[in-house]
Amino acid sequence: MDDSFLRTCLFFTSNRLSRAITKIAEEQFASTGLSPMYGYLILLVNGTPGITQKELAEKLSVTPSTLTRFIDKLEGRHLAERKVQGKTVLVYPTEKSKELEVTIRAASRKLKESYSAVLGLDDASKLSDDILASSELLEKR
Template structure:
């Protein structure tokens, strides 16, 4: 490595963004056959695993802004994959029958993604990296 480029390898901002872009490409490829972006797939799985979840809970679990979750919800509702039910002032989300079937394809694609990541990094490295990034994200959330 050239000395004048060493600042890139030591820059957490640059390195983490480069890594995220590469991981995004891998994830997008894993979900390509489903014609869905990985972010939407995670919304589907969260709703499946948390029936009746609220938009606020989705935002919290995904660390996204309400406006972003609104975009996800509208698209998934438009495709008939999720349905909403409003109780008082709170809206809850569940998968539709179509969404339940589709979630099985999403789980399969996620499993394929996991296999690909493990092939690249090794299982221990993949697990450790995910845990480490989760821990660091929590630190940023608390202190940032």
């Protein structure tokens, strides 16, 4: 059977790319004890103490219910804390999350170095820009 349709299918090729980059990201973030998503979530919370859950969900492109589960886990590990202000839930860093920031930033840097070493810095940057632009267009449909 001819399987060439797989190479021209955005669904298949984007999932293949996602699996490949996820594997590299998990390797680089192993030193943090966190998955890459939790690492980036901590960076956002550390960088914007009191950020709303809604803002975090938008920035990370996840549903509010998924973000709630993420924050639940971070709170369980004493890496974030929530404060309710009226109907708004604000998320704050903890001392423990602040202490992890250097390690998380190093893992993020190593991740970029890893994929840039394979793709080239310019191509990696262009690919990221193209994926972002395409995602935004598809989300608006």
